[in-house]
Amino acid sequence: MDIVQVVISGILLGGVYTLFATGLNLIFGVMKIINLGHGELMMLGAYITFFLSTSAGVNPLVSIPVAAIAMAVLGWILQFALVERVVNQPAINSLLLTFGLSTLMMGVALNLWTSNFRSVIYEPLTGSWTILTISFSRSRLVAFFIAILVTGGMWLFLKRSTFGKSIRATSQHPQVAQLCGIDVRQVRFATFALGSAMAAVSGSLIAMIFTVSPEMGRMFIGKGFAIIVLGGLGSFAGAFLGALILGVSETLTAFFTNTQIAEGVAYLILLLVLVVRPSGLFGKAEE
Amino acid sequence: MSASKVNRRELMRRAAILGVSVPAMSALLAAEAGAQATPAGTVAAAPTGDPIRIGASVSTTGTNGRTGLYQQEAYLLWEAQKNASGGLLGRPVEMVLYDDQSDPTTGARLYERLITEDQVDLVMGPYASGVTQAVAQITERYGYPLLVAGASANSIWESGFRAIFGVYSVAGDYFKDIITTIAPAQDYKTAAVIYEDAVFPMSTGQGAVTTLQDQGIEVVLEESYPQKATDVSSVLTKIRDLDPDMLIGGSYLPDSVLIVRQAKELGLNPRLYAFSVGAAQPDFVETLGADANYVLGPSMWEPEIETEGNADFMAAYQQMWDRDPDYHSATGYAGCQILERAVTNVGELDLEALAEALSSLTMNTILPGEYRVDETGKQIGHIPLTVQWQDGQKIIVAPEDQQTGELNLPTPPWDERS
Numbered sequence: 001m002d003i004v005q006v007v008i009s010g011i012l013l014g015g016v017y018t019l020f021a022t023g024l025n026l027i028f029g030v031m032k033i034i035n036l037g038h039g040e041l042m043m044l045g046a047y048i049t050f051f052l053s054t055s056a057g058v059n060p061l062v063s064i065p066v067a068a069i070a071m072a073v074l075g076w077i078l079q080f081a082l083v084e085r086v087v088n089q090p091a092i093n094s095l096l097l098t099f100g101l102s103t104l105m106m107g108v109a110l111n112l113w114t115s116n117f118r119s120v121i122y123e124p125l126t127g128s129w130t131i132l133t134i135s136f137s138r139s140r141l142v143a144f145f146i147a148i149l150v151t152g153g154m155w156l157f158l159k160r161s162t163f164g165k166s167i168r169a170t171s172q173h174p175q176v177a178q179l180c181g182i183d184v185r186q187v188r189f190a191t192f193a194l195g196s197a198m199a200a201v202s203g204s205l206i207a208m209i210f211t212v213s214p215e216m217g218r219m220f221i222g223k224g225f226a227i228i229v230l231g232g233l234g235s236f237a238g239a240f241l242g243a244l245i246l247g248v249s250e251t252l253t254a255f256f257t258n259t260q261i262a263e264g265v266a267y268l269i270l271l272l273v274l275v276v277r278p279s280g281l282f283g284k285a286e287e
Numbered sequence: 288m289s290a291s292k293v294n295r296r297e298l299m300r301r302a303a304i305l306g307v308s309v310p311a312m313s314a315l316l317a318a319e320a321g322a323q324a325t326p327a328g329t330v331a332a333a334p335t336g337d338p339i340r341i342g343a344s345v346s347t348t349g350t351n352g353r354t355g356l357y358q359q360e361a362y363l364l365w366e367a368q369k370n371a372s373g374g375l376l377g378r379p380v381e382m383v384l385y386d387d388q389s390d391p392t393t394g395a396r397l398y399e400r401l402i403t404e405d406q407v408d409l410v411m412g413p414y415a416s417g418v419t420q421a422v423a424q425i426t427e428r429y430g431y432p433l434l435v436a437g438a439s440a441n442s443i444w445e446s447g448f449r450a451i452f453g454v455y456s457v458a459g460d461y462f463k464d465i466i467t468t469i470a471p472a473q474d475y476k477t478a479a480v481i482y483e484d485a486v487f488p489m490s491t492g493q494g495a496v497t498t499l500q501d502q503g504i505e506v507v508l509e510e511s512y513p514q515k516a517t518d519v520s521s522v523l524t525k526i527r528d529l530d531p532d533m534l535i536g537g538s539y540l541p542d543s544v545l546i547v548r549q550a551k552e553l554g555l556n557p558r559l560y561a562f563s564v565g566a567a568q569p570d571f572v573e574t575l576g577a578d579a580n581y582v583l584g585p586s587m588w589e590p591e592i593e594t595e596g597n598a599d600f601m602a603a604y605q606q607m608w609d610r611d612p613d614y615h616s617a618t619g620y621a622g623c624q625i626l627e628r629a630v631t632n633v634g635e636l637d638l639e640a641l642a643e644a645l646s647s648l649t650m651n652t653i654l655p656g657e658y659r660v661d662e663t664g665k666q667i668g669h670i671p672l673t674v675q676w677q678d679g680q681k682i683i684v685a686p687e688d689q690q691t692g693e694l695n696l697p698t699p700p701w702d703e704r705s
Binding site: 002005006009013016110114115116117118119121123126127128130135137138139140209210211213215218219220250251252253254255258259260262263 | 350351352353484510511512513515516517518519520521522524525528540541544545548549551552553554570573574575576578701
């Protein structure tokens with residue numbers, strides 16, 4: 001029974017990772033940019049939920065769309081003002097830029113809100129639901145479903161809507177997409193905004209599960225990167241599955257060895273994938 | 288010989304510059320702190336002569352910036368009080384302060400600079416174990432006795448230093464009272480100990496394991512987890528099967544919160560929870576709400592304790608800084624009290640004699656217990672308080688003479704809590 005519990009915990013942990021990783025991968029897919037500031041966008045989303053719920057008494061679940069919209073706007077501005085300049089440039093430029101953004105946002109947050117750890121107390125979501133002696137953490141289960149809802153919605157949007165198709169087209173072949181009359185610049189703006197919004201939603205959820213601090217983004221960016229490499233760079237479904245695989249591998253490893261070793265699993269997976277199947281589970285091999 | 292002459296001339300030059308600024312500053316501060324610090328009816332003689340310069344670097348920015356600031360404020364409060372009440376050895380006191388940005392290497396460099404370039408007369412300790420460990424190498428090399436007012440990792444006193452003196456209990460003793468007094472009284476026989484893989488929390492966790500074994504309490508599980516862990520459900524699932532009486536966490540605030548939350552989610556029900564740091568901080572109850580109840584933790588100091596001068600310290604601190612001190616302020620202030628006593632006893636600024644005095648001194652500070660160190664300089668006289676959250680209030684449950692309420696154990700299972 002313990003094993004089932006551990007696997008469930010792992011899936012729920014994976015749910016926490018999914019939103020973060022799919023947003024990161026969406027941006028990579030379209031722009032071939034690893035956004036190192038993704039963790040900080042998540043952190044800002046978490047703070048929005050924290051301040052809205054503690055100062056304004058807003059239900060933390062209600063604060064999620066607010067955080068998403070706010071970060072989408074910030075994402076759009078960042079793309080417009082900065083990131084757009086490094087698209088199609090050597091990778092080092094975008095890495096430096098987004099690393100700079102990451103440090104800047106973290107520094108500003110440290111200055112404004114101190115390095116205090118905060119958390120949102122939302123009573124209905126503490127504790128767990130128990131089914132047949134298996135505990136389902138309420139906060140993580142709710143986060144899991146919201147994550148599935150958002151990533152699923154995003155997936156449908158990409159699959160069905162015209163604009164979603166433009167995004168996929170740009171992701172697959174920007175030049176051809178442009179020739180077909182797609183405004184790829186506009187697509188990039190929208191993608192960065194959407195990716196940022198997904199980071200914000202994951203931050204809002206984490207605020208209810210874990211603690212909020214300016215440095216929280218750094219806890220997730222490394223794992224986020226491992227997940228998208230595992231799932232396949234640019235692959236939306238891959239990031240989703242990669243997140244679940246990582247979550248379960250971590251909890252199982254922690255159960256059979258210890259939590260210390262489990263922390264390294266992400267990087268071990270990263271290494272293995274790079275050696276065995278560099279394109280990841282769902283990625284397409286480069287020419 | 289000639290080198291020392293140059294140094295002396297340089298000192299004179301600096302003193303001349305400071306001669307302008309120090310009295311002016313003390314006058315200002317005296318106006319503020321004087322009424323508080325000087326008992327009515329007595330007029331302290333104004334300090335005269337060259338100031339005694341005391342150097343320190345404290346993290347006021349970076350990861351530990353917020354906590355470090357408390358320690359620095361305590362140093363400055365003590366400086367203001369001394370200058371308003373006759374100074375030290377009749378001379379004004381000047382704190383020479385830098386910010387090490389929470390970085391050990393920077394801290395070490397700054398103490399080197401304080402000693403060799405600024406040529407301060409004395410030094411006080413920095414904040415946090417990592418920085419202190421690095422700084423101790425420097426102060427030891429130059430023969431400056433160091434009062435460790437902001438660190439407690441055992442390893443600091445395991446390096447064979449001669450003149451590094453602890454102000455409060457070492458990390459390994461944080462759970463001593465809980466394990467040797469509270470656990471036997473409750474007849475607890477088993478414990479699980481988990482701790483974060485960093486110098487300080489690991490010291491507290493491993494110290495707990497040693498104490499538990501000495502006490503004859505079985506340690507059913509000992510495991511470390513990485514810094515910044517976001518999930519400890521697997522180890523807690525293992526602990527749930529072992530059903531120990533006590534769950535002890537060598538942890539900071541975020542992981543203490545994480546452990547309690549996931550313990551609740553998994554229905555893990557030890558009779559006693561104790562965490563090394565998070566539990567004593569007000570943020571703990573703010574992040575956990577009612578789930579913080581019953582949790583125990585050691586605390587180096589609490590605002591309401593009745594130690595010598597504590598009430599005055601509280602009042603003066605609030606007046607000068609417009610906020611309440613936290614325990615880092617208290618340990619910083621206690622460090623200054625100890626230095627002051629040692630200097631007064633020696634009667635001059637002889638570093639050798641000061642180190643000697645600090646190693647044999649016994650005195651009361653605003654901290655509970657007393658200042659007393661063993662032959663390695665490790666603090667052994669300080670008595671950490673044990674606090675417990677009860678209905679959202681932090682209650683001091685041990686030691687007996689500082690109690691503000693009764694201990695409330697065992698912790699009821701999660702599903703029996705309202």
